[in-house]
Amino acid sequence: MFMLSKRIMRLGKKAISPILATLLIIIIVVAAAVLVYAFSMGYLGSLTGQAGRMPVIDNVQFAGNQIKIVVRNKGASDMVIDAVYINGEAYEVTQPVKAGESEVITLDFVWETSKSYKIKVVETGGLFYEGEYTAPSVKPAWALRFDGIDDYVEIPEVLPDEGTIEFWFKPSWNGDDGAGHTLFDASYGSQYFFIDKDSGNNLRWCFEDSSDRDMQLLVDGTFFEQDQWYHIVVTWKYNSNGPHEIYVNGEKAGSRTYTVGNKPTLYPNPRIGFRTIDYAASSGGADGVIDEFRIYNKVLSQEEIEQNMQGNVLTENLVVWLTFDEGQGGTVADQSQNGNDGTLMPSYPDNCPTWVKGYTP
Structure with a gap:
């Protein structure tokens, strides 16, 4: 009995080859990735679908002692930008942006030449867009x-x-x-x-x-x-x-x-x-x-x-x-x-x- 069970155990170990095990692992990983992707897309789709708002920064202009941020709404519903962050510093704004249109947000800001600034715009529902923008090497005259x-x-x-x-x-x-x-x-x-x-x-x-x-x-x-x-x-x-x-x-x-x-x-x-x-x-x-x-x-x-x-x-x-x-x-x-x-x-x-x-x- 002892010898038989031992043999069965050995046969069990040989039942799954390394190649098959690898394939199973790959299948499991891919399936998990598909599930995560489906969940995330479903969640984001639900979020943006419900909100219908999508802020995007189209352009940033450095002029005088101001920064002008061109914000576009790629969503299907109107939105309001209520905050702008420049290198983490918050600026309160109230800038409506209609669906499919763009608006310019102008902030008084003494910028430095050739310096990079992280700029984030946030709409009232919490959706945001963030990017890094570099000021020109010479202030325009x-x-x-x-x-x-x-x-x-x-x-x-x-x-x-x-x-x-x-x-x-x-x-x-x-x-x-x-x-x-x-x-x-x-x-x-x-x-x-x-x-x-x-x-x-x-x-x-x-x-x-x-x-x-x-x-x-x-x-x-x-x-x-x-x-x-x-x-x-x-x-x-x-x-x-x-x-x-x-x-x-x-x-x-x-x-x-x-x-x-x-x-x-x-x-x-x-x-x-x-x-x-x-x-x-x-x-x-x-x-x-x-x-x-x-x-x-x-x-x-x-x-x-x-x-x-x-x-x-x-x-x-x-x-x-x-x-x-x-x-x-x-x-x-x-x-x-x-x-x-x-x-x-x-x-x-x-x-x-x-x-x-x-x-x-």
Whole structure:
């Protein structure tokens, strides 16, 4: 009996060959994989089928101090993106995205060149899409080209009682062209406030107080050369005798000591590149490229002006800072964080300033 059972045991061991055992294992593994796949697909299909929403990031744009995320809904039902994560940092948003359509989510974010960012968008039901995106190696330098006919950028009227306006300007004309070109205007009613190059070839900085006292400062404007960049700065002080000044490329070009009273009511939406009303400023527009437009609520010193000109921008006392680095769209963001954004006018996108290469220090 002992020998028989032992033989049976040996026969049992030989009943399944190694090849057959291997085949059985393969069959079991494949069957398990099929079951897992079927379960997961069934679960995901049920999840997406019930929700009908599918967020996808189509594109990420790095512009100025912003990140613009193009989100598409590949699902059959509308969705709402309620959170964006950049390298794990959460940003609350509320961005509806209709089924089959795309929307742009714009976030204020100071990004670094050549750096990679993990960006995740999450919709209200918890579905998300995540990817890694690398910022460009050089921050784009954009600006706006004004046609000189009717193009302008309008901003809110936030001009202070004393302050500084500065910007870079590249004319499409020479300073002795005998034509008028308005660079900035906030004139309203019978009070003017403007910067232009007039038909007499003078660079003019002119403003009035509420009692119609006229401060006019003119310097020779024939220095302008076509397609050359110039750093233009004007300063003023209401309720004082100034001095009120013009700087060109960091050098004081003109100064006037003249007493003015209270600031008058100015145009509700001052214009960069064109006049506001048919009054004192030149009828022709800027006809050139404008970049890095800033307004301060203090009179900058020559040292501070030179610092700004070199690209080391003074950020204190800023009221408006339009870098024009968006490179697209009909709105330019105020980088001073005061919300004084600019709008491309008179009609975006068909009749308004156009995006071109900007000034690089």
